[in-house]
Amino acid sequence: MADYKTAGVQDVLDEARTYIKNEDSLSLISRAANYAAEAHAGQFRRSGEPYTVHLNNVAYILATLHGGPKTIAAGFLHDVIEDTGISRDQLAKIFDDEIADLVESVTKIGALQFKGKDDPEYQAANHRKIFIAMAKDVRVILIKLADRLHNMRTLQYQPEASQKRIAAETLDVYAPIAHRLGISAIKNELEDLSFFYLNRKEYYRIAHLVETRKAERDESVRKMIAEISEMLEEHGISFRIFGRSKHLYSIYHKMVARNKRFEEILDLLAIRIVTETELNCYEVLGYIHAKYKPIPGRLKDYIAVPKTNMYQSLHTTIIGEEGKIFEVQIRTEDMDAIAERGVAAHWRYKEGGHYDARAEQKEIEDKLSWFRDFAVYTNDNEDETASDYMAALQKDVFEANVYVMTPKGRVIGLPNGSTPIDFAYRIHTDVGHTCVGALVNDAMVPLNTELHTGDVVSIRTLKGTGPSEDWLKFVKTSQAKNKIRAWFAKRENEKRESMAGQGEKVLTEELRRRGFEPKDYMEKKKLEAVMKEFSAKDVTDLMYGIAMKLINPTAVCEKLTNQKRSLNDEEALTKLINRETKKHVMTKTGIVVPGIESMKLSLAQCCLPVYGDKIVGYVTKGEGVKVHRCDCANVAGQKERIIDCYWEEEDNERLYDSDISILAEDRNFLLTDIVNTISQSRAPMLKVTANVNREDLTTTIKLRIQVRTSDQLEVLLANIRKVEGVITAVRVTH
Ligand code: MN
Numbered sequence: 001m002a003d004y005k006t007a008g009v010q011d012v013l014d015e016a017r018t019y020i021k022n023e024d025s026l027s028l029i030s031r032a033a034n035y036a037a038e039a040h041a042g043q044f045r046r047s048g049e050p051y052t053v054h055l056n057n058v059a060y061i062l063a064t065l066h067g068g069p070k071t072i073a074a075g076f077l078h079d080v081i082e083d084t085g086i087s088r089d090q091l092a093k094i095f096d097d098e099i100a101d102l103v104e105s106v107t108k109i110g111a112l113q114f115k116g117k118d119d120p121e122y123q124a125a126n127h128r129k130i131f132i133a134m135a136k137d138v139r140v141i142l143i144k145l146a147d148r149l150h151n152m153r154t155l156q157y158q159p160e161a162s163q164k165r166i167a168a169e170t171l172d173v174y175a176p177i178a179h180r181l182g183i184s185a186i187k188n189e190l191e192d193l194s195f196f197y198l199n200r201k202e203y204y205r206i207a208h209l210v211e212t213r214k215a216e217r218d219e220s221v222r223k224m225i226a227e228i229s230e231m232l233e234e235h236g237i238s239f240r241i242f243g244r245s246k247h248l249y250s251i252y253h254k255m256v257a258r259n260k261r262f263e264e265i266l267d268l269l270a271i272r273i274v275t276e277t278e279l280n281c282y283e284v285l286g287y288i289h290a291k292y293k294p295i296p297g298r299l300k301d302y303i304a305v306p307k308t309n310m311y312q313s314l315h316t317t318i319i320g321e322e323g324k325i326f327e328v329q330i331r332t333e334d335m336d337a338i339a340e341r342g343v344a345a346h347w348r349y350k351e352g353g354h355y356d357a358r359a360e361q362k363e364i365e366d367k368l369s370w371f372r373d374f375a376v377y378t379n380d381n382e383d384e385t386a387s388d389y390m391a392a393l394q395k396d397v398f399e400a401n402v403y404v405m406t407p408k409g410r411v412i413g414l415p416n417g418s419t420p421i422d423f424a425y426r427i428h429t430d431v432g433h434t435c436v437g438a439l440v441n442d443a444m445v446p447l448n449t450e451l452h453t454g455d456v457v458s459i460r461t462l463k464g465t466g467p468s469e470d471w472l473k474f475v476k477t478s479q480a481k482n483k484i485r486a487w488f489a490k491r492e493n494e495k496r497e498s499m500a501g502q503g504e505k506v507l508t509e510e511l512r513r514r515g516f517e518p519k520d521y522m523e524k525k526k527l528e529a530v531m532k533e534f535s536a537k538d539v540t541d542l543m544y545g546i547a548m549k550l551i552n553p554t555a556v557c558e559k560l561t562n563q564k565r566s567l568n569d570e571e572a573l574t575k576l577i578n579r580e581t582k583k584h585v586m587t588k589t590g591i592v593v594p595g596i597e598s599m600k601l602s603l604a605q606c607c608l609p610v611y612g613d614k615i616v617g618y619v620t621k622g623e624g625v626k627v628h629r630c631d632c633a634n635v636a637g638q639k640e641r642i643i644d645c646y647w648e649e650e651d652n653e654r655l656y657d658s659d660i661s662i663l664a665e666d667r668n669f670l671l672t673d674i675v676n677t678i679s680q681s682r683a684p685m686l687k688v689t690a691n692v693n694r695e696d697l698t699t700t701i702k703l704r705i706q707v708r709t710s711d712q713l714e715v716l717l718a719n720i721r722k723v724e725g726v727i728t729a730v731r732v733t734h
Contacts, residue, residue: 004153004189006053007060009033015063016072025069028095032073033059035094039084046157054150055079061146065183065341071139074102078143081107105140106147108454111409141177145186148174152193167197182310182342191249199252206248206255209262218243221269224320228271231287237280244270244329270327274336278303281330285314288328292318295325303335311339404455412457418476419448424459425480432483434461436718448474448724464711465718466491469680470673474724496544503543510553511561521560530559590648591615591627600624601645603656607632607733610656612710617645632733655706657686658713659732662701665725666692670699673723681716683707698727 005011009030016029036055043051059075067075073095080086081103092100152170155163171194178187196203221243232239246268254265262268273284281303298317306312313331320326331339402414404423412426420438424431437460438445451457467484475481508518527539534551536542545551590611591601600623607629609615614630619641627645628635635642664670671690678685687704707713713731720729 005060007057009037009056009059012056012059012063012072012076015060016069019066020069022069028069029059029072029076032076032095032099036076036080039080039086043083045154047154051079051083054154057150057153058143058146061149061186062142065142065146067139067142070096070099070102071142074099074106074139075143075146077103078106078147082110102137102140102143105137106143109140109144138181141181145174145178145181145183145190149186149190152190155193155197163197167194170194171198178342182307182338183340184342185340188247188250192247195249195252202252203248206252206262210245210248210251217269220320220322220324221271221326224269224271224324224326227321228273228288231291232273232284235283235287237275237283239273239275239280239284241271241273244272246270269324270329272329272331272336274331274333276332278332281314281332284330285316288316288318288330292320294318298327303331310342311335313339402451403453404451404457407456407458414451415476418451419474420445420451420457420459421447421471421475422477422480423451423457425475425477425483427459429483431459431461432480433467433487434463434465435459435467436462436465436721446724447471447722462718465715468677468719468722470677470723497540499547500540500543501547503546503548506546507543507553507556510557514557514561516557516561526560530556533559590654591617591645592648602626604628604632604634605734606634608656608658608731610658610707610710610713611647611654615645615647617643619643629733634733655684655708658705658707659734660703660705660717660720660729661732662699662703662720662729663727664699664701664723665727666697666699667725670723670725671701674701674720674726677719677723678703678705678716681712681719683712683716702732 007015012033013026013029016026020026020029033056037052040051040055045051045054047053055076055078058078059072062072062075077091077095077099080091081088088100088104091103148170151166155166158166170190175187175190175194178184178190192203225241225243229239229241232241246265251262251265251268254260255262275281275284295317298315300315302311302313302315312335313329315327315329317325317327402416402418404412404414406412406427412423414422414426420440421432421435424435424438435447438447438449439458439460440449440451440455442456467487469484469488471484472481475484504522508522511518511521524539527542531537531539531542534542534545534556536545536551542551542556546553546556591603601617602624603609604618604626609627609629615627616630616635617625617627618635618638620626625643625645662674664674671688675685675688684706685703686706688701690699690701692699705716707716717729717731720726
């Protein structure tokens, strides 16, 4: 692994002094170093070293990238909010808003919980994208990269499980970001460190392969350098030339991904020539091609067509002495700096009267807009064709470019314009079905609210509720759409089946009434034989038709038994009427008062109890017993007149009046949507009034509906609350 320097505060200042001359800027850096040292006093790392060692080294890495004074200061301060409890505002007071914002963003990204590969939801690309989107400022990314680099360099102090997790995350998230920003120095070191911890066996195998042939290779490279140098000197071109070793992970990657043997990797012998101007680059290339045979198809002109991470260089592969193959890179000093330090070099800190942090940031934002939009990564840009690139862009920009999190930090990628409902269905189908509310960044929001990258979304559910057909109007993901439709289809089917059951009863009764033995006729085959006469496509359909009174059971009966019989089957008819009459008389209110047989019973009009409510009886003077809800204010404190009562068995046909009141933001079609919701719940509506409050543009809607049970009523209220614009929906007590 590459050696690195363990730096102290003085090293940071020395490095900064090479490109920062302004004393105020330098003293800002010292001030940040001192402040951080004081804030973290007494804290230690796993290595046993004081915590400041980490901070100093992060700041030092930023200085080697030629970061500006504020970036370096924020490097010293990057763990202050997280680890010492100092707030962003305190930092803003002591330093300034810019530094405080940098540290705060670094802290926020630190809180992201990147799930490991074992998690089925794991998508490295999502993590990279939310990382970028949340950073908003390239300096935040640089600080995070420096932070991670130092943590990787000191990973040996972590337990083995953490080493693997952190190394995997580094390889999947951090190294690609460093690559995209063109910071190859950091990218290569991160890759090799991760490689070491993830696959030590392969790491040592390749290190050994590289080592055994090193002397021989070094000798070939030395000879080639001497030859080329002599030639270029003759032509009077000024240049630097040096051999370049590939980092281990890239060798491993080529061997594995392209299935090559070590000897087959062409650019193992690599030479880099750094010259003055672009024109010099092409000149050098011309001389080299004149002297050595180039391998066809290996010439790449990244000067004319830079890579998306701004990398520029000429690449060619030539056959040298003894048939040895060399990869040659030719570039200017500026191009070389960008190749090593990427954006950091491009926007390296420039002093002088023109320096304006905001203008620089804007330039970064503009230049990096491609990065935000194009946050795609393929391992080898050289293989990236234009159409792949466009396809990836398409996918990223149009399919999944909002990244939100669960309260536990799981990253969920959703299409642009997605809502909490889309999020809920992405979490789990049942979470979607029973969603009744959503918190975004701790604030309650309407369910059609558009989500934005970085939002933390938490879903409120209520058991027993179902989706609303309204949701189909605003959900973005096809997953949510399909699940909502499936739920309604399933319910429709269940309803059909339960209706079919009723139809079966009706038909059985009809057969019996006519003196037939139902068992003999209710066979599937016999039913199928007659169903076509009634345009039913199957037996369920036939029974459903009977239950819905679309098909006459008498006619079915006649077809089935093949005989017409007179309807004057007096005996059967009388029996039936008696049974039905008895039922109605007994169950007018559906309430039983124990010990009292023939008491006049009625439901109180103030609180309108519904089957399933907790109830009490109130003995009135001359009007029998009035039944109230237990919590009705009108019976509170009237103990001596209260008697127990309870509901009889549930009866599907018994309906109870209920008054409800809805407060909503006024909008077109509000009432229509509410009425639709109620009719979907199959609750008959007896009365509706709506009043617009002109002061705050809200509407109060009062409804009298009929329901069968208090559960049905609760679900109905929950569904009403889901209608766009509805603020509250409650039962009313008069
Ligand atoms: Mn840190």
